[in-house]
Amino acid sequence: MTAKPVPRPNADTAPYWEACNEERLLYQKCGACGHNQFYPRSICAKCGGGELAWTEAAPTGAVHSFTVVERAPSEAFKPDIPYVLALVDMADGYRMMMNVVDCDPAAVEIGMAVRIVFENRHGQKLPQATPA
Amino acid sequence: MADNAIITGVHNTKVGKVPGSSAMSLHAEAALGAIADAGLALGDIDGVICAYILTENYPMLSSAFCEYLGIEPNFNAGLNGGGATGAMMVMQAASLVETGQCRHVLCVAGDSRVSGMTRDQAVAVLADFGHPQFEVPYGISIPAAYALVARRYMHETGATLEHLAALAVTHRAHAAMHPDAHMQDPITMDDVAAARTIASPLRLLDCCLISDGGAAYVVSAPDAARDTARHPVRVLGAGQGHTHEHISQAPSLTDFGCKNAAARAFAKAGVTPSDIDVAEIYDSFTITLLVELESIGFFATGEAGPAALAGELTHGGRLPCNTHGGLLSFGHSGAAGGMFHIVEAVRQLRHEAADRQVPDAELCFAHGDGGILSAHCSLVLGRG
Numbered sequence: 097m098t099a100k101p102v103p104r105p106n107a108d109t110a111p112y113w114e115a116c117n118e119e120r121l122l123y124q125k126c127g128a129c130g131h132n133q134f135y136p137r138s139i140c141a142k143c144g145g146g147e148l149a150w151t152e153a154a155p156t157g158a159v160h161s162f163t164v165v166e167r168a169p170s171e172a173f174k175p176d177i178p179y180v181l182a183l184v185d186m187a188d189g190y191r192m193m194m195n196v197v198d199c200d201p202a203a204v205e206i207g208m209a210v211r212i213v214f215e216n217r218h219g220q221k222l223p224q225a226t227p228a
Numbered sequence: 229m230a231d232n233a234i235i236t237g238v239h240n241t242k243v244g245k246v247p248g249s250s251a252m253s254l255h256a257e258a259a260l261g262a263i264a265d266a267g268l269a270l271g272d273i274d275g276v277i278c279a280y281i282l283t284e285n286y287p288m289l290s291s292a293f294c295e296y297l298g299i300e301p302n303f304n305a306g307l308n309g310g311g312a313t314g315a316m317m318v319m320q321a322a323s324l325v326e327t328g329q330c331r332h333v334l335c336v337a338g339d340s341r342v343s344g345m346t347r348d349q350a351v352a353v354l355a356d357f358g359h360p361q362f363e364v365p366y367g368i369s370i371p372a373a374y375a376l377v378a379r380r381y382m383h384e385t386g387a388t389l390e391h392l393a394a395l396a397v398t399h400r401a402h403a404a405m406h407p408d409a410h411m412q413d414p415i416t417m418d419d420v421a422a423a424r425t426i427a428s429p430l431r432l433l434d435c436c437l438i439s440d441g442g443a444a445y446v447v448s449a450p451d452a453a454r455d456t457a458r459h460p461v462r463v464l465g466a467g468q469g470h471t472h473e474h475i476s477q478a479p480s481l482t483d484f485g486c487k488n489a490a491a492r493a494f495a496k497a498g499v500t501p502s503d504i505d506v507a508e509i510y511d512s513f514t515i516t517l518l519v520e521l522e523s524i525g526f527f528a529t530g531e532a533g534p535a536a537l538a539g540e541l542t543h544g545g546r547l548p549c550n551t552h553g554g555l556l557s558f559g560h561s562g563a564a565g566g567m568f569h570i571v572e573a574v575r576q577l578r579h580e581a582a583d584r585q586v587p588d589a590e591l592c593f594a595h596g597d598g599g600i601l602s603a604h605c606s607l608v609l610g611r612g
């Protein structure tokens with residue numbers, strides 16, 4: 097059986113994933129326009145500026161939308177079915193895709209408050225959401 | 229863009245499980261079919277636009293296709309806007325003939341997504357369309373991405389599962405009127421409701437098919453109409469809209485680039501949605517079409533679903549839509565999937581759609597979207 101995919105950091109994202117391994121969640125704040133950016137990039141997608149400061153995120157948010165996945169995209173996710181895939185609006189004003197874990201899928205709803213926990217995926221820690 | 233290009237030939241191969249087909253054989257069959265439909269010879273083609281395939285690896289697909297067919301065009305390029313590619317090809321080909329760079333541009337795509345790969349392989353390859361670091365590790369699939377849109381859209385607009393089911397049932401009824409369609413057996417509202425959930429709220433019958441198939445068209449200079457066999461179809465307007473690639477980066481889950489794409493196409497054509505006689509709009513999922521019908525402005529927010537239930541999207545209704553059955557029931561074979569809509573648009577405007585014909589159709593709106601409602605291209609086509 098194939099393993100679940102592990103993110104492969106690149107030059108843009110390595111600091112983000114290294115911080116995840118310390119169970120800290122980061123985003124980028126633009127020094128030119130103040131935009132809070134996720135996912136990490138080499139430039140600000142709002143203004144094109146390059147002064148991006150890694151900033152510690154408030155590890156909380158609310159479910160913007162979600163789905164309970166019943167057909168897995170690959171063999172590796174079949175044991176997890178049914179699992180919740182969600183878009184979470186983070187307290188710092190950006191959006192992340194995560195699973196909602198340690199929670200009955202039937203209990204998830206739009207607007208539900210969540211907090212960040214970290215899943216250890218073959219040595220790389222991955223942010224996940226769980227009911228706050 | 230008044231009358232700077234015409235569509236002179238179209239063709240679709242058989243769609244569904246096509247034994248003995250390869251991606252390239254489907255390309256070739258579609259291409260030769262469209263050229264013959266136009267009444268042209270292979271040597272008349274001086275431009276070629278291809279898209280992409282998933283079942284084989286050709287980094288320069290358009291070059292590989294020309295080599296396979298044995299042609300040496302003056303212009304040759306690949307386009308990849310996902311499901312929007314079919315409409316983008318027309319827009320791109322129109323500008324090639326408008327600027328005099330080409331006289332007859334062949335646009336062609338096809339893939340053997342049934343015969344060339346297993347269903348699990350198809351699902352896995354398609355899942356790789358998620359962001360590799362920020363979506364794929366969370367088990368995203370294409371249905372799950374559209375389900376995120378569906379859940380939010382239903383939350384904000386009051387759209388219901390019954391509205392989505394009405395779209396699926398209408399598409400199957402349309403496919404039953406097309407001899408080449410992949411799925412022709414009628415389905416009921418109860419069948420959709422009873423179908424297993426793929427990613428809630430979307431059920432199996434809310435999802436498009438996975439098919440073998442190919443499609444092609446020839447886009448020509450307006451004065452080439454006299455060289456060709458069929459009633460010409462005019463490209464009156466085209467426009468694009470792009471907001472994101474990955475659904476987690478979409479600025480909104482209820483409003484998408486189709487709004488700007490359509491507004492640009494309508495403005496160029498000098499018409500409005502109420503002028504349109506028939507629409508062929510991308511329907512990778514029932515929710516895709518529902519969102520696009522409202523975002524483009526054919527229906528006010530919250531009204532497309534009730535309209536589908538009331539029969540407004542079929543023959544005799546306010547806006548007959550996807551008269552071939554769409555991706556939901558005619559078939560979906562990669563970039564060719566979005567081309568089937570345009571092939572059908574051309575047949576409607578030529579008044580060659582047999583039992584499916586919308587009487588006296590003069591103006592058609594065609595639209596493709598790629599990714600997760602990411603890349604959009606709209607066309608306004610007119611009977612020449």
Ligand SMILES: [Zn+2]
Nearest residue numbers: 126129140143
């Ligand atoms: Zn900035």
